[in-house]
Amino acid sequence: MKYIQNNPKNSVEAMLQGYFFERKHLIDYDSKHKIIYRQKENQVALISGGGSGHEPAHFGYVGEGMLTASVNGDLFVPPSADAVLAAIKKTDAGKGVLLIVKNYASDIAVFSQAKKDAEQMGHIVEMIIVTDDHSIENDVSYKKRHRGVAGTILVHKILGAYAQQGMELTELTILGNNIIENLYTLGVALTPARLPGNQTPSYMLNDDEVYFGVGIHGEKGYRKEPYISSEQLAIELINKLRRLNNWAPHEKYALLVNGLGSTPLMEQYIFANDLRRLFNMEHLDIPFVKVGTHLTSYNMHGISLTLLKIVDQQWVEALQQPTDASHW
The missing domain is CATH 3.30.1180.20 (Dihydroxyacetone kinase; domain 2)
Incomplete structure (x- = not known):
């Protein structure tokens, strides 16, 4: 099978550079940590991300009224905790940060570590876990296996609208979990x-x-x-x-x-x-x-x-x- 690429090892960086080339009038790009982000604004920062290969998620949803930042890992591999921490530091304007994470063990581990590290630095950080995939048929164990998939985008959009209107971090966290329960x-x-x-x-x-x-x-x-x-x-x-x-x-x-x-x-x-x-x-x-x-x-x-x-x-x-x- 043929792919439009050069060196596969550099594909994620090349993709993000190409996206920044198109959107540089609206966003910023941290190439060291592979973060697409907006400048700090007077609202709660919303951060999501994960492994690449799911495009346009999640960098395609960084914008006014949606995400503040997307942290992008390698193909189907989550970003590092250091990269997520860097995103928190770049976007926290003093109103706190909400991490929106899809329900995969590796993603949760990375974002949880970044949350812990950021809190030790004085940031106020909350995290919600999207569990919208209801495909698993086993009625006994399936709740443990709810994966985070496309419904995550609706979470981004609704929370982004409320954050833009000035909703505080605690309220956004409660709202996010309420959305997830109905997704x-x-x-x-x-x-x-x-x-x-x-x-x-x-x-x-x-x-x-x-x-x-x-x-x-x-x-x-x-x-x-x-x-x-x-x-x-x-x-x-x-x-x-x-x-x-x-x-x-x-x-x-x-x-x-x-x-x-x-x-x-x-x-x-x-x-x-x-x-x-x-x-x-x-x-x-x-x-x-x-x-x-x-x-x-x-x-x-x-x-x-x-x-x-x-x-x-x-x-x-x-x-x-x-x-x-x-x-x-």
């Missing part, structure tokens, strides 16, 4: 990701198969079956979400349709249209819809569906609030 993502792959320098895929999938429940780092899903149509994918995911939510007619949900890396927009919108018809049949109110490639698994051909139960109408207003983040 559900399911994914399906048509092909595995194939990383440069590693031609062995993380799992095997026949040409005529799909794989439900895969993770964004190639973690195993819960079922393979022959591919039939976009509509059948949508039916499977909605049926599972219905069991999880036990929703009632006219409940409100925000919807995020996310391409996992190599999924054309045509396919994403076809899938969104299938969801539209199925949600109409469920008599659900969908006041906010976002379709696009937001948090990927490098070049995986696949799609994910995120639903956020709207328990406060102001969440919809926060999702609709303008931002200059490049990939919202």
Whole structure:
């Protein structure tokens, strides 16, 4: 498989330099620590990040009304605690810092260490862990395995809007955890990701198969079956979400349709249209819809569906609030 790159060892740095070249009028870049960030502002700083390979997450969401900084590791490898600490020091304007972390053990360890180190220096830091992936079928142990995936982007957007309005750190932390409790993502792959320098895929999938429940780092899903149509994918995911939510007619949900890396927009919108018809049949109110490639698994051909139960109408207003983040 061919890749548009030069030296694979320098791909992350080259990508971030290219992004900064495009956005230097709006952001700053710390090449030593691989941090995309905004200058300090009179608000709580919001920091996220993780391994690269999930673009445009997370640097594509650094902007006014969203993240203050993104800390970027190597391909599918989290950044160092020192890099996260550097981001905290660059962005803390005295209002405190909220770390938004996806639920992977290595990410949590890194961000937790940075939080501890920053607090010893006098910074006030809180951390929330996004656990929106509900694909795991084991009803006994699955809560321990909720991964953080595309729903993280909705957390960034809502908290970014509230932080811009002046909400304090403690309130933002409570709000973030409330959002996460009402956030559900399911994914399906048509092909595995194939990383440069590693031609062995993380799992095997026949040409005529799909794989439900895969993770964004190639973690195993819960079922393979022959591919039939976009509509059948949508039916499977909605049926599972219905069991999880036990929703009632006219409940409100925000919807995020996310391409996992190599999924054309045509396919994403076809899938969104299938969801539209199925949600109409469920008599659900969908006041906010976002379709696009937001948090990927490098070049995986696949799609994910995120639903956020709207328990406060102001969440919809926060999702609709303008931002200059490049990939919202």
